[in-house]
Amino acid sequence: MNFLLVLWTMMPPYIANTIAVITGGRFPIDQGANLNDGNRILGDGKTWTGLIGGTLGGIFIGFLQLNYGNTIVENFSETEGEQLWGENPFVIFFLLAFGALLGDMVASFYKRRKNLDRGAKYPLLDMYDFIAMSLLLTITFGEGWLQTWIFDGFIPIFTLLILTPILHRGVNIIGFRIGLKNEPW
Ligand code: CTP
Ligand code: MG
Numbered sequence: 001m002n003f004l005l006v007l008w009t010m011m012p013p014y015i016a017n018t019i020a021v022i023t024g025g026r027f028p029i030d031q032g033a034n035l036n037d038g039n040r041i042l043g044d045g046k047t048w049t050g051l052i053g054g055t056l057g058g059i060f061i062g063f064l065q066l067n068y069g070n071t072i073v074e075n076f077s078e079t080e081g082e083q084l085w086g087e088n089p090f091v092i093f094f095l096l097a098f099g100a101l102l103g104d105m106v107a108s109f110y111k112r113r114k115n116l117d118r119g120a121k122y123p124l125l126d127m128y129d130f131i132a133m134s135l136l137l138t139i140t141f142g143e144g145w146l147q148t149w150i151f152d153g154f155i156p157i158f159t160l161l162i163l164t165p166i167l168h169r170g171v172n173i174i175g176f177r178i179g180l181k182n183e184p185w
Pocket of ligand 2: 119120126185
């Protein structure tokens with residue numbers, strides 16, 4: 001398993017997470033409600049427009065990759081492009097993309113319980129939440145699709161551990177500079 005192929009395969013969750021920042025901001029999922037601790041359930045940073053936009057955006061990128069990316073895949077790996085996404089590509093794209101947004105929501109729930117306001121910095125959690133849940137959902141419901149390569153030696157896991165925070169931070173700095181994001185993390 002080559003590290004470029006790992007990145008390619010993880011495009012739906014990375015993109016889902018990025019698109020949510022663009023489409024998000026309206027209709028908070030928790031509808032403004034607090035828990036007993038006096039803090040918001042999730043906060044204003046987790047909205048329906050972000051969840052739906054990000055999920056659809058991730059699925060859309062997956063279909064672009066599936067339909068137009070086979071030669072690219074074959075240029076940088078031994079993998080047969082047409083077989084990369086398995087038997088049920090839609091299910092895989094959905095799990096990867098929705099998992100990313102779900103991980104981000106679970107992290108927000110946890111941050112609010114720790115009395116952290118929306119947008120507060122929480123370095124490791126913010127960097128890995130989306131990819132971790134994306135992998136977890138796909139491993140659980142993806143009928144073995146992810147297992148065939150994610151546990152194929154150290155390269156896949158190592159690639160994700162190293163590159164995820166770099167990409168995450170890089171994209172967020174750009175988002176911050178162009179005014180899409182309130183914080184550069
Ligand atoms: N966003 C959204 N809905 C989501 C995820 C993200 O609307 N499900 C949008 C929000 O506008 C959010 C921005 O993307 O402010 C950046 O996302 P993130 O950094 O995850 O949210 P924070 O504002 O930092 O909130 P939290 O502290 O809860 O992570
Ligand atoms: Mg944040």
